[in-house]
Amino acid sequence: MLEYEAVGGSDLRAPVLSRVWVPPGVYRPQEDSLLLADALNDAPIQAGTRVLDVCSGSGVLALSAAERGAVVVAVDISRLAVLTTWVNARIRQLPVTACRGDLSRAKELGPFDIVVANPPYVPAPASAAGGPFAQRWDAGSDGRAVLDPLCEAAWELVRPGxxxxxxxxxxxxxxRTVAALQAGGFDAEVVRRTTIPFGSVLRSRRGYLNTVGLCEQGCAVEELVVIRGDKPRE
Ligand SMILES: C[S@@+](CC[C@H](N)C(=O)[O-])C[C@H]1O[C@@H](n2cnc3c(N)ncnc32)[C@H](O)[C@@H]1O
Known part of the structure; x- marks a missing residue:
């Protein structure tokens, strides 16, 4: 059982993760997905709330929002992920529209009441193999290749309030994320934290993380954070 430190606090709802179909090649929901799903419980979702799940993978967060009555758009750059989200939503007859694309596509479809994102964020050396599967987690030398554009796009993606x-x-x-959102006009803060052991990807990156000064030699745990940004009403 995972445990979370809730900053501002809410109870952990029974996760939907175990019920989601995930084919090989699509990101299997894990601790980051769970932590984000838990934080999403704080969101004022009701019937008809428009939610964007960007970097949607299997669609687990989209499904979680749709189960609460939201009308959801899920956007992912991977065709297989989009198909997976579509299948998972159809099985449950939930109102989730799955689209292939990136932040530009998401902006065309917005703005939304709530935006939820679990982007790729693993720091990767230039020599990393890359390829379509690595785009599930690899995100440039500092892991911010999608995070920074997301912070920049946030103002357009989220409606006032x-x-x-x-x-x-x-x-x-x-x-950096909090500052980028605040600079864009959001009220932003960390609302969840948890510390987890390195998975296989981070174990393989330990040398690189140490070389660029991101972790001590032999480091075996990482902290995950969820940041919430609230856009003021006009
Ligand atoms: C860490 S996974 C998260 C999946 C899912 N949201 C979850 O929490 O289990 C990141 C997802 O982002 C997608 N992705 C990577 N780069 C993207 C981009 N520029 N725009 C949209 N999706 C992207 C990947 O295909 C992958 O499905």
Missing amino acids: GCLFVVHSAFNDEA
């Missing part, structure tokens, strides 16, 4: 939830690792510098 709405909010954004984004999860990433403390290796990506949570203060």
Whole structure:
């Protein structure tokens, strides 16, 4: 059982993760997905709330919002992820529209009441293999290749009075995300934290993380954070 430190606090709802179909090649929901799903419980979702799940993977967060009555748009750059979200939504007959694309596509479809994002954020050396599967988690030398554009796009994605939830690792510098959202006009703060053991990807990156000064030699745990940004009403 995962445990979370809730900053501002809410109870952990029974996760939907175990019920989601995930084919090989699509990101399998894990601790970051769970932590974000928990933070999303704080969001004022009711019947008809428009939610964007960007970087949607299997669609687990989209499904979680739709189960609460939201009308959801899920956007992912991977065709297989989009198909997976579509199948998961159809099985449950939930109102989730799955679209292939990136932040530009999401902007065309917005603005939204709530935006939720679990982008790729693992720091990767230039020599990393890359390829379509690595785009599930690899995000440039500091892991901010999608995070920074997301912060920049946030103002257009979220309607006035709405909010954004984004999860990433403390290796990506949570203060940068908070500052970027605040600079864009949001009220922003960390609302969830949890510390987890390195998974296989981070174990393989330990040398790189140490070389660029992101972790001590032999480091075996990372902290995940969820940041919430609230856009003031006009
Ligand atoms: C860490 S996974 C998160 C999946 C899911 N939201 C979850 O929490 O389990 C990141 C997802 O972002 C997608 N992705 C990567 N770069 C993207 C981009 N520029 N725009 C949209 N999706 C992207 C990947 O295909 C992958 O499905």
